[in-house]
Amino acid sequence: MTLAETKTPTGRTAQLARTGLRHGWTTGACATAATTAAYTALLTGEFPDPVTITLPKGQTPGFALACEELTDGRAMAAVVKDAGDDPDVTHGATVRATVRPLPPGSGVVFRAGPGVGTVTRPGLPLPVGEPAVNPVPRQMMREHVARVAARYGGTGDVEIELSVDHGEELARSTWNPRLGILGGISILGTTGIVVPYSCSAWIDSIRRGVDVARAAGRTHVAGCTGSTSEKVAVAVHGLPEDALLDMGDFAGAVLKYIRRHPVDRLTIAGGFAKLSKLAAGQLDLHSSRSQVDKGLLAGLAQQGGADEELRKAVAGANTGLEALQRCAARGVPLGDLVAAAAREESLAVLRGAPVAVDVICIDRAGTIVGRADPKGPAAR
Structure with a gap:
């Protein structure tokens, strides 16, 4: 394989293997396109086809409509998801948005139609009872509704019902049922783009x-699971761009390579749930290949002073986030304990290599919820 200059998911220029893989679109991008087309038709009587949207990082892709319906008081548009060359369970799925007007002042209301799941348990970034439409896709749809309203004289007060053909069947191949998301898939995505990396290319x-x-003389690098944790690592340590490693889910790849090619200090930064997997000894943090160990979290909580009632609550939590929230409410520093355990596992993989390690755990908003530092006890 040859190497090419390209953009990583976090926006940096990096050396990545040229694989010829096509990028695709998230369910969130498809839902936004369908919503934009449907609301435009509701206000003008005509469906734009293709319909163009603006993604969070400024790209403006166009989407062809798979079908459209316009009646009194509602408009429906559908887009077939193209995941590119990523092995995505929702590739080829038809994502539908039905838009209905609401009274002025109602805002944008989301509904789960057939094939889109509903949140039934706490611990997810959405309240119980809400459609499984993640925060970034919601924001994308709100912004596009506002733009269409401003252009064509609407109020922007609408109900958006999202559905996915055969979504309930597709969801059986995901973790949704175990997480208490019932009835279908989730509408996901943070950038709108599916970037298909092979494991070998990403690890390379x-x-x-x-x-x-190392060639630039950096003695401190940070392995980050995503763009949010990367920003936190930069804010905490003031690291330059060439000291940032787009680790993704491959914690083991970072640790094993640095074991052979040491630097003075390594920061591991990531979401609490992902780093709890590292704390359990998992080196691949992807949701399809490792799970949050609630028993480990319960044991750590007990070490941190949790009573038996809280220990059982943590062990039975629906998600790592729920476990963290329960402990925080009772003053148990579960985030720090997970960071410390993840640090110990990292040191074990490094096998005595002369590398100081610190770990930063964050929540979904980018707030630091746990730290472990080589200089001593966790500190914020």
């Missing part, structure tokens, strides 16, 4: 990132 990019940092 991690190795090249370490090489670049």
